[in-house]
Amino acid sequence: MSVTPSTTLDSQLTATWSPTNSYPDVPMVTSGYSNRLWPPDSQPQFWSKFQVWEWLQQVMDMHQIDASSVPFQNFDMDGHQLCSLNYQDFIHAAGSAGPILFHSITELKWSGQYHVELGQLEIKPELDFSCSFSDVSYPPGDIYDTLIPHVAPVASPTPSSPDIKRSFSRQVKKHNPRGTHLWEFIRDILLNPERNPGLIKWEDRTEGVFRFLKSNAVAELWGKKKNNSSMTYEKLSRAMRYYYKRGILERVDGRRLVYKFGKNARGWRESDM
């Protein structure tokens, strides 16, 4: 299923979010998407489906949202369609993560058109591949505490009371307490081979079977991401084996360095994109 845009791009830009008609009693907070992760001339209206998917993944990584909590197939659309979605469309398509995604795309659309307060969020820029996905963290009392109630219009399922807000925050973060999981890191390499040619490759894309080509290099990259210079493939593979029990990976008997995504791994299928 995918969400059909309910308004046009132009009407959306003026009706759903603007610096003047939103929530004047609340200071605007930026997460820095427009300034850090996407080039200034990157206009979401002109994104391809793949770029939409990349954006989706990046926002989820930034906010440490479990990828399995957002049905990627709901975002089977190009940038123009994405920009045409209103707040309710995002709620419909992404559930509790909808407000965050809505805020992100709105900010990108409005990039440079309104004053933002920088410096409220900690960004850890890195130049290598690993920063492409999720090396952004927030201080305590992070964006969920400030963003969600502000973005949410009246009569939305978005949390408003402190208790609900707290449980929402927990729901979003509990699954991923320390940023991107290893399997998501692996998946991202597979889905972005242009960034890491020759590290891991698909053996059977439709079945989710993949093979490590440079196991030590992947381990090194993982260690770099976790700021752990002593990471080895042996340790990484131990963590991979723990995924068997959880159904995130399945064993591929008799083949070295070959793994397969299991039923609980999300976001790797072409149909998810």
Added chain:
DNA sequence: GCTCAGTTTCCTGTTT
């Protein structure tokens, strides 16, 4: 401070 999830580290034994 406690609990929990998700690793990380170390280890022994087995398979390729």
Added chain:
DNA sequence: TAAACAGGAAACTGAG
């Protein structure tokens, strides 16, 4: 013989 696999056990880490 080396590299990789398998899995137990304990420790670690960050977040709620």
